[in-house]
Amino acid sequence: MPEIAVQAEKLTKHYGEAIAVAGISFAIEAGSITGLLGGNGAGKTTTIGMTMGLVTPTSGRVLIFGADMARDSHDVLHRINFESPYVDLPHRLTVRQNLRIFGMLYGIAKVGERIAQLAEDLDLGEFIDRPAGKLSAGQKTRVALAKALINEPDLLVLDEPTASLDPDTADWIRGHLERYRTRRNATIVLASHNMGEVERLCDRVLMMRRGEIVDDGSPNQLIARYGRQNLEEVFLDIARERRHAGEMAS
Amino acid sequence: MTAFAFSPRRVGAMILRHIYLLRSSWPRLFELVYWPAVQMFMWGFLQIGIAKYPGALAGTASTFLAAFLLWDILFRGQIGYSMSFLEEMWSRNMPNLMISPLRATEFVAALIAMSMVRLSIGLIPVTILAIFFFGFNLWSLGLALAAFFANLLFTSWAVGMFCSGLVLRHGLGAESLAWSLMFFFLPLTCVYYPVTTLPEWVQPLAWALPPTAVFEGMRALVIDHVFRGDLMLWALGLNALWLAAGAFSFQRLLGASKRSGSLLQIGE
Numbered sequence: 001m002p003e004i005a006v007q008a009e010k011l012t013k014h015y016g017e018a019i020a021v022a023g024i025s026f027a028i029e030a031g032s033i034t035g036l037l038g039g040n041g042a043g044k045t046t047t048i049g050m051t052m053g054l055v056t057p058t059s060g061r062v063l064i065f066g067a068d069m070a071r072d073s074h075d076v077l078h079r080i081n082f083e084s085p086y087v088d089l090p091h092r093l094t095v096r097q098n099l100r101i102f103g104m105l106y107g108i109a110k111v112g113e114r115i116a117q118l119a120e121d122l123d124l125g126e127f128i129d130r131p132a133g134k135l136s137a138g139q140k141t142r143v144a145l146a147k148a149l150i151n152e153p154d155l156l157v158l159d160e161p162t163a164s165l166d167p168d169t170a171d172w173i174r175g176h177l178e179r180y181r182t183r184r185n186a187t188i189v190l191a192s193h194n195m196g197e198v199e200r201l202c203d204r205v206l207m208m209r210r211g212e213i214v215d216d217g218s219p220n221q222l223i224a225r226y227g228r229q230n231l232e233e234v235f236l237d238i239a240r241e242r243r244h245a246g247e248m249a250s
Numbered sequence: 251m252t253a254f255a256f257s258p259r260r261v262g263a264m265i266l267r268h269i270y271l272l273r274s275s276w277p278r279l280f281e282l283v284y285w286p287a288v289q290m291f292m293w294g295f296l297q298i299g300i301a302k303y304p305g306a307l308a309g310t311a312s313t314f315l316a317a318f319l320l321w322d323i324l325f326r327g328q329i330g331y332s333m334s335f336l337e338e339m340w341s342r343n344m345p346n347l348m349i350s351p352l353r354a355t356e357f358v359a360a361l362i363a364m365s366m367v368r369l370s371i372g373l374i375p376v377t378i379l380a381i382f383f384f385g386f387n388l389w390s391l392g393l394a395l396a397a398f399f400a401n402l403l404f405t406s407w408a409v410g411m412f413c414s415g416l417v418l419r420h421g422l423g424a425e426s427l428a429w430s431l432m433f434f435f436l437p438l439t440c441v442y443y444p445v446t447t448l449p450e451w452v453q454p455l456a457w458a459l460p461p462t463a464v465f466e467g468m469r470a471l472v473i474d475h476v477f478r479g480d481l482m483l484w485a486l487g488l489n490a491l492w493l494a495a496g497a498f499s500f501q502r503l504l505g506a507s508k509r510s511g512s513l514l515q516i517g518e
Contacts, residue, residue: 015511049514052349056508074255077351086514088342090267092274097267104263105350131274147346 003030005155005187006051010060013046020046022211023060028189033181035198036191038208039239044191048159052082064155078106083148084159091133095124095143098132099150106151118146138169145173149180155187162197174201195232207238214238260352264360268334282372286322290376293318294384313472314442315386320398320468321441322373324461325432327406330368331361332428335414339422345513354504362407394471397482398464404489405460408496415503421512441465460488
């Protein structure tokens with residue numbers, strides 16, 4: 001039986017009267033890439049926040065590699081990492097200084113060697129001693145990814161990893177993520193609005209709308225289920241609350 | 251077992267992060283010295299001016315510089331703590347820290363260490379300037395200074411923890427509290443005048459604030475040349491309560507920020 005990396009059980013989050021996440025349950029197998037798809041306000045970021053322990057669920061729970069994130073998060077935090085365009089690294093510190101600090105926080109034994117390896121893998125050499133705040137969007141994304149990979153996480157959570165990147169850089173990042181997953185058998189959870197990215201990377205997609213998971217399957221399964229040509233059309237069907245082909249036939 | 255794990259290396263990482271920041275920014279370093287120096291000169295000249303008039307006022311004025319320097323330890327200790335915390339909020343780095351193995355206790359330990367680093371950078375040059383320009387040597391207070399210093403720092407950290415928790419819970423909109431909250435205590439802690447100056451009904455409130463005992467102790471030392479150990483013990487006991495309350499409020503406000511989702515929405 002495959003190991004379960006992330007297990008959400010009746011996960012619910014209310015902000016006052018508003019329901020951000022409405023009792024969702026899912027399990028993500030270790031070594032898979034899973035996409036969280038949904039329109040704005042669908043509950044993706046809140047779900048990611050609860051997965052990472054940044055948001056406390058109103059009810060339900062998240063287990064990461066068996067550890068309850070509300071109680072035992074420190075048992076697994078060294079095995080997790082996270083990247084989001086809404087989170088930054090200290091701007092005045094150089095890339096190398098930032099990576100050194102996070103290397104120390106994650107207990108990396110030979111931080112210098114790990115930084116050199118990341119610099120080579122992610123092509124950071126040209127700007128590694130430049131302040132993080134003075135980099136281009138593409139360079140910042142590579143640095144954020146380097147920070148997210150500093151501890152070689154078993155679970156990597158990415159919120160819009162290629163937002164605001166040009167197609168070439170975005171493609172390069174996707175290639176790197178694919179290689180990382182293969183090399184480490186890592187689990188990747190990805191929230192994205194880029195359907196091409198999700199189709200290329202994800203083994204499985206959880207479609208969210210108004211805090212609920214409204215569909216679940218591989219990109220090809222979803223495309224076939226809705227009788228569409230690509231995932232973008234499926235996304236539009238779900239966002240506009242159109243039913244899939246099977247439901248319409250019955 | 252892991253619930254009580256404490257990693258000096260992670261504390262060191264956070265201290266290093268702020269050392270890198272200070273090294274990279276001369277305006278930040280300059281600001282640490284600038285305000286204490288300006289105020290020290292103002293109080294120093296005022297003390298000289300008032301001392302020219304005979305009578306009780308001249309005696310009280312002799313404590314102005316000591317009072318100012320001790321108040322600055324209290325104020326800069328809290329600002330040093332809060333500024334290091336706010337740097338994480340300004341740089342939108344807090345979620346990165348919160349999902350790392352860094353524990354709240356380690357984070358607080360690093361902020362405490364940085365408050366001492368920032369305070370030392372600001373205050374040591376100013377105390378030397380006070381000797382040079384006004385002949386006032388704060389260091390000559392010896393062991394009494396150590397007791398004053400420790401008690402004032404304990405209070406500053408307790409207030410710093412509370413302010414940081416408020417900013418975590420309410421976002422950078424609560425930032426101004428980090429700058430201004432300590433000034434609420436300025437009139438009540440009787441920095442420049444004896445507690446008996448206050449209306450009788452306010453005095454019990456003043457005595458519930460640990461710095462009040464420190465400033466009363468300072469006046470006893472400078473004016474009457476008496477070290478009041480009883481006042482220092484009173485301050486120490488109160489500080490134990492204040493630190494516990496500060497740590498408790500920080501934990502509760504951190505929990506509240508996770509419940510409200512504000513950690514994901516760092517900003518105004």
